[in-house]
Amino acid sequence: MGKDVIIACDYASAQQTFSFLDLFTEEKPFVKIGMELFYAEGPAIVREIKRRGHKIFLDLKMHDIPNTVKKSMAVLSNLDVDICNLHASGTIPMMEAALKGLTRQDGTRPLLIAVTQLTSTDQQHMEDDLWIHAPIADVVMHYAENAKKAGLDGVVCSPLEAQKVHDCCGKDFLTVTPGVRFAEGELGDQKRVMTPAQAKEIGSDYIVVGRPITAAEDPVAAYRRCVKEFVD
Numbered sequence: 118m119g120k121d122v123i124i125a126c127d128y129a130s131a132q133q134t135f136s137f138l139d140l141f142t143e144e145k146p147f148v149k150i151g152m153e154l155f156y157a158e159g160p161a162i163v164r165e166i167k168r169r170g171h172k173i174f175l176d177l178k179m180h181d182i183p184n185t186v187k188k189s190m191a192v193l194s195n196l197d198v199d200i201c202n203l204h205a206s207g208t209i210p211m212m213e214a215a216l217k218g219l220t221r222q223d224g225t226r227p228l229l230i231a232v233t234q235l236t237s238t239d240q241q242h243m244e245d246d247l248w249i250h251a252p253i254a255d256v257v258m259h260y261a262e263n264a265k266k267a268g269l270d271g272v273v274c275s276p277l278e279a280q281k282v283h284d285c286c287g288k289d290f291l292t293v294t295p296g297v298r299f300a301e302g303e304l305g306d307q308k309r310v311m312t313p314a315q316a317k318e319i320g321s322d323y324i325v326v327g328r329p330i331t332a333a334e335d336p337v338a339a340y341r342r343c344v345k346e347f348v349d
């Protein structure tokens with residue numbers, strides 16, 4: 118899979134999601150389904166979006182004991198999603214078990230990427246709540262290296278970290294980056310952002326874009342602008 122724009126479909130119902138996706142009559146964007154939509158609508162929403170011809174990143178961020186993660190990943194693999202994810206903090210044995218669970222009998226499997234430290238976690242909370250005392254940038258890189266050691270395909274990270282992740286883990290190790298905004302756009306609750314063109318420049322493999330597309334006056338035009346800046 119090459120560079121692509123993934124739309125974060127952060128909706129609470131199938132109805133809202135399909136009225137949004139129905140706007141796209143000429144293209145089939147790559148779609149991210151997160152916990153909100155998945156918990157609301159279950160696997161049926163994944164099957165229906167897949168049936169409509171979209172690629173799917175199922176963003177469920179698993180974190181549990183290896184055996185549970187392995188069996189749950191096998192379920193997602195049967196759903197035929199394209200990318201799924203987990204927390205690298207679940208440790209290397211958990212990530213290895215996840216890969217085993219994802220791999221189908223014929224050897225194929227969805228891509229598996231890891232969340233390192235959530236961008237909502239800052240140095241202070243990492244130290245006070247989690248008792249991790251290394252600099253957060255080093256922790257992110259260490260978790261990315263663990264994901265690589267476990268055989269995963271990449272990480273979700275800030276576009277500002279993408280270059281360093283590629284330096285540490287190789288250029289084929291995928292960086293999937295949210296926190297993308299148009300140059301003149303609203304930041305919303307995102308703090309450290311890049312434009313699609315800047316994300317391309319620093320080597321992100323996929324950008325995850327939500328509100329700049331979903332809340333745009335013309336979502337299809339906003340999506341096309343992302344593709345033009347990031348992919349073309």
Ligand code: C5P
Nearest residue numbers: 125235236295296307325326327328329
């Ligand atoms: O609307 P916006 O473009 O900010 O949406 C970004 C999407 O990426 C949301 O679904 C959000 O949950 C997700 N995300 C993020 N930052 C992370 C991980 C995921 O913004 N570190």
